[in-house]
Amino acid sequence: MTTSAIVLWPGGRTQPLHPHLRRDSQRWDVDLYVEGARPYPLGRQATVHAGLAVGPVNNPARQIWMSLTGGSHPPVLRGPVAFTGPADRDGNLAPLPAESASVVQRVAELMNGLIYTAPFTASAAQAIGERTYQCDAHAIRHNKGTGRSAFVVLDGIDATPDVHHFVWRHAPRIAQGAAETGNPYQALVAARIAANADPQTRAATATAVVAVLDPRHSCVHIAWCGDARAYRVSRFGAAIPLTTDHVRAAQLHRHGLPAGGRALRGLPASSVAAGPIAQRFVEHRHMSRLLLCTDGVYAPLQRWDRLGPILDGAEDAKGAAAQCVREAVAATGPDPGNGTALVVDLHH
Structure with missing residues (x-):
C-alpha cells in the first residue's frame, strides 16, 4: 500500500x-x-x-x-x-x-500534541562572601516548543558595580539564546558580540559555562570560556570535570614560558569578551547529576576533596547546590568570595 x-x-x-x-x-x-x-x-x-x-x-x-x-x-x-x-x-x-x-x-x-517536559530538576545556590557586590550570576531557560533547557553560570572578573550589572544582564540572555538554538557555543559567541558592542559594559566581563539539555538528543552540549567549570558524578561517586580551564598558566606553558607567580597562574585567559571558547558533548547515560560552578565553589572543595562526596551524597539538586556553597564558604577561610553552584539532576 x-x-x-x-x-x-x-x-x-x-x-x-x-x-x-x-x-x-x-x-x-x-x-x-x-x-x-x-x-x-x-x-x-x-x-x-x-x-x-x-x-x-x-x-x-x-x-x-x-x-x-x-x-x-x-x-x-x-x-x-x-x-x-x-x-x-x-x-x-x-x-x-x-x-x-x-x-x-x-x-x-x-x-502529535506532545507536550515536552524537561527530564531534569535543577537548583542553584549562591554566596556573596565578604565581597560588596555579587558578581556571579546564573540562569535557567526552557523552550516549551522543543523541550530544550539551558543552564548558565557566569563568574565576573573583578568585583565592581559594572561587573555585577554585566553578569546579571548577560546570564539570562545567554540562557535564552542557548535554549532557542540548542547551541551554547553560538550563544556565547552572540554574547561576546553584544558585550563588545555595548559601551556600558566594555570594561566588564566574566568567565562562563553553559549546558544545553535536549530530551530528544543523547548528549548534553556544554560550552565554556575561562575557568568556570562543569562536573558530572561518576557511578563511583567521583566528581569528573567536563571542562578544561582557560587560564594564564596553561597559555604560558603552551608557549614554553614560565607560569609566573601564583596570582598570574590562576588568571583567566578567556572570558565572554575575548579569548577561546570551547565545547564538548557528553552522553546522558554517563551522568546522573551535573554541576556548573564558579571557582569560589570548586577551588576550596577540591582542596579538601569534598566535591565528589557532596554531589554523590546529596538527596536532590537543591540539597547538592546548597551544600556545595555552604561548605565552600566554610573551607575558604576568613575572606570568602562569591560562589555559585547550579546542580542539574537528569532523570533517565
Missing part, C-alpha cells in the same frame, strides 16, 4: 495528499500547504518538500528525516512539510513508499 503524499505540521498533525505527480502538472497541491516548496531528495526513501524558513520549527519532520536517512542531520525545517516519493529522471514524483509512509505516520503519532 502506498500514499501519494503526506503533509506534516510542526505539532505532529498529518494529512494525506493526492497531488498530480507529473512534472507538467507540478503545482500539485503541495503548494497549497507548503509555501515556496523546495524538494530535498532522500534517495529512494522519499522527497521532503520544505518551504520558506518561517514559522515554528517542524521537529517531527526533522526526526523523520533522520529516521529515513539513518541519522544524517537535516536542514532547519519550518512550518508544514510534505513527504512524497522520489522523482525520476524526468522529475515526475513517485508515490511515497509504504515503508517511508509508515515512518512518517509512526513518528507523527508519537509527537
